[in-house]
Amino acid sequence: MxxxxxxxxxxxxxxxxxxxxxxxxxxxxxxxxxxxxxxxxxxxxxxxxxxxxxxxxxxxxxxxxxxxxxxxPGLVDLHCHGGYGVDFPSADVAAARTALHRMHAAGTTTVLASLVTAAPADLLSGLEMLSGLAAAGDIAGIHLEGPFLAAARCGAQDPRWLRSPDREFAAALIAAGKGYLRTMTYAPELPGADELVDLLTSHSVVPSLGHTAASADDAGASLARAAAGLSTQAGRVPTVTHLFNGMDPIHHRAPGAVTAALRAARAGSAVVELIADNTHLDPFVVASMFELLGAENIVLVTDAMAAAGLADGSYRLGPAEVQVRNGVARLDSGSIAGGTAGMLDLVRNSVAAGVPLESALRSASEVPARVLGKAGQIGxxxxxxxxxxxxxxxxxxxxxxxxxxxxxxxx
Missing domain, CATH: 2.30.40.10 (Urease, subunit C, domain 1)
Structure with missing residues (x-):
């Protein structure tokens, strides 16, 4: 050399x-x-x-x-809506940069900025703003959490703006991202989901199954389709947005999307997100997932919103008002509305749950770097x-x- x-x-x-x-x-x-x-x-x-x-x-x-x-290595967060009082979906460039600097200084040296479901014009303007930050190197790209999600499992997503996939709008979202849209959460049971997966993978965007009430068969087939579409892209595979959250619980006669996600991850054909903040998931579940799936098939993510790094109070998550009490962010309906922990908090929580230190660190650095197609470059x-x-x-x-x-x- x-x-x-x-x-x-x-x-x-x-x-x-x-x-x-x-x-x-x-x-x-x-x-x-x-x-x-x-x-x-x-x-x-x-x-x-x-x-x-x-x-x-x-x-x-x-x-x-x-x-x-x-x-x-510096930590890599694939799912982050904001922090330190800043909500990425509604922020301007200066505010976003201020929050990102504090995230970098707290150990998350690479951030994928996330947008929630919103009005089409707001999504397009958010993509425009964030693509500029990505071009400048402040973020590694953009994650769209919606709008092609299931109403039955919308969680903190605004149900007014949920819709089934349509190629024209999906293409407009991709174009607005100017090559920096990296991942998109979608529900595989919606009409047009197969065409959406094909469109995303053809533009090197990772489909991320989530906010779904899909059957195990539909979820498994969609993950397999996404994996096939990404198969030529340096080992990249689809992801599963905050596993267990925004999905039907496992039932022995109706296994649902969770079971399909577990099987795909175990086979190495998907990577699952875990929010190891001791709110979204019990520590026993976190440790069990590492034992069953292996660190190489798991990414730790914060799903952080504006309150991350700050005290309890009232904050925003896109168009929604969020109340944070005892470090837990919720809508008035009671739905959990994002996380308030940092990436290093998730590593410590995972280790405290019994996950080996090396495994927790790899799932917070090396594995998310691979999802981004940046193995060996970051993480x-x-x-x-x-x-x-x-x-x-x-x-x-x-x-x-x-x-x-x-x-x-x-x-």
Whole structure:
């Protein structure tokens, strides 16, 4: 491989590191510019630096982690409606950037911004605003949660704007995303859902089954169709939006979409989202899913709304008014209306539930990166990946955040 010329100082982090092959002591990560220059055993660091074309003798910022501390990849959230008082569906660019900076500083170095079901004009304008943020690198793209969802399982989605898929409007949504629409939640039982899946996959948009009352057969067939449509795209597979939430419970004579999603994920042909905030899912369920499906088939997501990172109070989720009490966001109807936890909270909750640390971290970084088609670019500490690194203490509390090679803070 031809050496890359780097002119910026080199940052070296030494100690316990989550490498591609697992957590390892006596390891090192070296960063030059915005990328990772080396990741591996500390014994191989000097040779790697000597072999690199650094233009001149580099200034080295050497960080030695204390006992119990560790370095892990920046976290990747595939489902986030906002936070820190900002609602992405109704925000302007300045407000969204302020919230995103605080998310990055809290350890979520890559964010997929989510829009909820709304009036067509609002969806199109939201896509326009967010596509600009994606072009600037503030977000990794856009997730549309709707509007092609089942009224019977709409949850906090506004039922006024739910509709069956139609090709013309779906194409308009894709066009408004300017190539940055990455995923779309849909209900597979609706008329036109098969055509929607084909349209999405042909534009490299990941279909995400959710807010559905589908039968197991219909859900399974739709996931298989989506997987086939994505089969040429670097191992990408369909996802399942916040598994268990917005779906019929499993019944032994009516297994429903949940059972189909579990079978598809177990087979490696789908990835399921888990909101491990101890509100959307019981910790026992979270641990069970990791045991049954494996971390490689799970992504941890926040489903965060404007209240994330802030105190109880009144907030918005798209067109809806939301009350947050004791950290739980609900509509007046009682429906849960998004999450208030951060990605690092989900990792800690998962570990507390019994999920191995390495598994929880991979489902919060490496696996969502693969869903985005960015394996090896984000979500891992590997040569050539973006220099997104979190330094954590023994209790998995955040110490420092490096994003794209720059140390950041909330200030």
């Amino acid at each position: 031809k050496p890359v010329s780097h002119t910026r100082p080199v940052t070296v982090i030494r100690g316990r590191v989550l490498l591609e092959n697992g957590l390892a002591e006596d390891s090192a990560v070296a960063v030059a510019g915005t990328e990772i220059l080396y990741a591996g055993s500390e014994n191989g660091l000097d040779a790697a630096l000597a072999a690199a074309d650094l233009s001149s003798e580099p200034a080295v910022n050497d960080i030695r982690l204390a006992r119990g501390q560790l370095a892990v 891992s500490l590997s040569v050539g990946a973006a220099a997104d690194i979190l330094l954590l203490d023994a209790d998995l509390r955040l110490l420092r955040v490096l994003r794209r090679g720059v140390w950041i803070s909330e200030a």
